[in-house]
Amino acid sequence: MQNRQNGSNSGSSFDSFFNSNPSHSMGSASSGNQSASSANWNTEAASSIDTKDLSILQDEMYSEALLFKKCTVYAGYFNDPALRRMAENAAEHHRRHFDTLHGYLNGNN
Numbered sequence: 001m002q003n004r005q006n007g008s009n010s011g012s013s014f015d016s017f018f019n020s021n022p023s024h025s026m027g028s029a030s031s032g033n034q035s036a037s038s039a040n041w042n043t044e045a046a047s048s049i050d051t052k053d054l055s056i057l058q059d060e061m062y063s064e065a066l067l068f069k070k071c072t073v074y075a076g077y078f079n080d081p082a083l084r085r086m087a088e089n090a091a092e093h094h095r096r097h098f099d100t101l102h103g104y105l106n107g108n109n
Contacts, residue, residue, distance in 0.1 A: 049105075057101055064098040067091075 049057070071091035078084040 057105060061098055061101045061105075064094045064101065068094040068098060 068091050071087050071094060075084050075087035075091060078087060
């Protein structure tokens, strides 16, 4: 896998998100019945967000993390510099979305 640009340490956020989210698998859809206590979330942020909204945010974070990982892997497959750059830009786009959602849940926005 390629190194992330800009010296970002968000890889640990992605990894911890996937590790704290065992109910999701690569190809499965969310059931929508997941409770807020099933994931390792910041309880202060969770207390001001209802369970349904928290579940939606969790699903969106999972999608953004997965898209980031896929784009990063695909960037490593391309030999054409233009295609590699396109995949890297897409990965960075999804990383920023994940970081925005993560910051919102942690009250850093």
